[in-house]
Amino acid sequence: MKQRPPKLTEIADRLDISAATVSNALSGKGRVSAELAERIRQVAEELGYVPSVSARALRTGLSGVIGLVLPDIGNPLFPQIAQAIENAATDAGLGVLIADSRGSIQAQTEAIQHLRDHGVDGMIVVPRRGSRVADVGCPVAMIDSPSTPGNTVSADHWCGGFLLGEHLRSLGHRKVLLIGNHRDSIVQTDRLGGVRAALQGTEVERVWLDSLPGDQPIGALDPVRWYSEGFTAFVTVSDLQALRVLTALQSAGIAVPSMASVTGFDDLVFASSVIPALTTVRMDMPKVAEIAISALKRAIEAKSGDGAETVRADPDRVPMTLVIRRSTGPVHEEAGAKPRLPHPQQEN
Amino acid sequence: MKQRPPKLTEIADRLDISAATVSNALSGKGRVSAELAERIRQVAEELGYVPSVSARALRTGLSGVIGLVLPDIGNPLFPQIAQAIENAATDAGLGVLIADSRGSIQAQTEAIQHLRDHGVDGMIVVPRRGSRVADVGCPVAMIDSPSTPGNTVSADHWCGGFLLGEHLRSLGHRKVLLIGNHRDSIVQTDRLGGVRAALQGTEVERVWLDSLPGDQPIGALDPVRWYSEGFTAFVTVSDLQALRVLTALQSAGIAVPSMASVTGFDDLVFASSVIPALTTVRMDMPKVAEIAISALKRAIEAKSGDGAETVRADPDRVPMTLVIRRSTGPVHEEAGAKPRLPHPQQEN
DNA sequence: CTGAAAGCGCTTACAG
């Protein structure tokens, strides 16, 4: 049953030519006459020839595999990232080896080591909050906030926040609460900074969950009290928190969006299926992935030329998109805006 | 700056011995005197020696990398699976190459091809609903429902459902709605089958979203109408749907759990942070991953012996755990069970 | 217990 994959020499033997010629023909370097090349390609196809990656890697020093280091695979944003990277890499003929730097920065370093030991040509890393990635010894593309030094590509979180802020302002909100998770996250700071900038002249307060009492930061969220203090809009830094706020309000009888507006970030998988669906800000992951992969590819190719192996610096900002859904609405004190009743049956 | 990784021969030269001896010492095959082996290990350590995976792979035919094929990386359950597999694989000294078989079964086949071409030693596949995986040419471990033929390991979905059913029954629910997504999913059929079995003697109805009108299956969900028909408990096949049901009810003013109970499956990341937190059923992913990896490892080792490359058949069922949280409660018609008001401030 | 030699399957100068 088991049919060993055909080797290069088998094609050569079949056609009574040298392995070198087969290799040249298949790699399309053009040192072979067009018709012979064509015949070679045919036979290769016929035999179902697939070059041995290990042999090629050994010879060329390139494995055709890159590593993807994520701060926490358990993060709900991960699927989007992984999927986008996997697609872009596959299109570029690259394989993707995953590594989870769960927990500590030390684990991140270990994960990077591990990937290197496995012979990746380069890696894409989404660093942990506030961590710097030491010199890795192979090309690295970093996906982080644009304001992070050494960053390769990222969405423009600040602008995304700005868009959101404008939206809330246009809805007439006059007292807005900004809810962040970790104050040392540059991404979160950027997002909320953008929101605040768009809300000049309206009353804005910001709270960081990691500085609230309690073990579980999210448990410290108390939207009902905040509502009673007069806030009509709650801006969170992630759909996960927006969901918490939304359900907390709803289960206390505070209707969304007729009594309060709630927003998230990232357009996580559940954002569109909740009722009311979440207004959120989405980044163009495929674009981010594509830029990261192509930067990495260039770096890898450059490396085989000279010895350069530094982070590719050409920070690109991918724009973010505001997705307006039913969790935001006009403030009902506004003239002409009657309090809306929730319409759960209606589609998003 | 760039320091080429040290090679085996450099260690040999340093100690004036042969590469063969270094290799033997490092692989611990014991053909080397204890003290020499020790010195070799020291020098290797000192030099930061890391064996070249491609050279080893070329020589031994084993790459030390396995593939992970997922039906859809975008699936919210994916993080749990990927993380568990990555951990187990890392512990076993294996790298994990990911592949997304998004969309069609054809894409799944392509993804598998792709991984094979990249030289994986074996793969773990979570097959698409209803798809069979053709002979791959390398060992494969399948994670699916226990009732799927060729399955290697999985959680016992039926039992998980049974646990849930018992819970609802003990709460006094007399009219329960079972909400499935795709009728051709064996996992979903198993889950709901277990629930129904535990609910013998109470009124149970089952609805499949994929047979309801509308493009977006989830949009067809109409919990409020169902509630008005007398159902007091809504069992869904995934937390994602449970979330939809929960928010639909809440935004229509139907309090959970005092007026209706809602349950999900999988304990997705948001299940514990929603208010009220979702009662759900969780599988022991690390266990599933561990079994899959070790089965795969055995198969790979066996393969290098003889030519066997078939699916490892030794189906194991990992138990599921019922996680009771605040989205379920006693039916309020029950004697002594006063309708509870929601307590959004309270922790889970 | 240790070493010399062959070879895994490719690619790449180098000749012709």
Place this chain on the structure above:
DNA sequence: CTGAAAGCGCTTACAG
């Protein structure tokens, strides 16, 4: 345009 030869860095029989 085509081929002979060397070599990428290991491991594994086989001798000694």
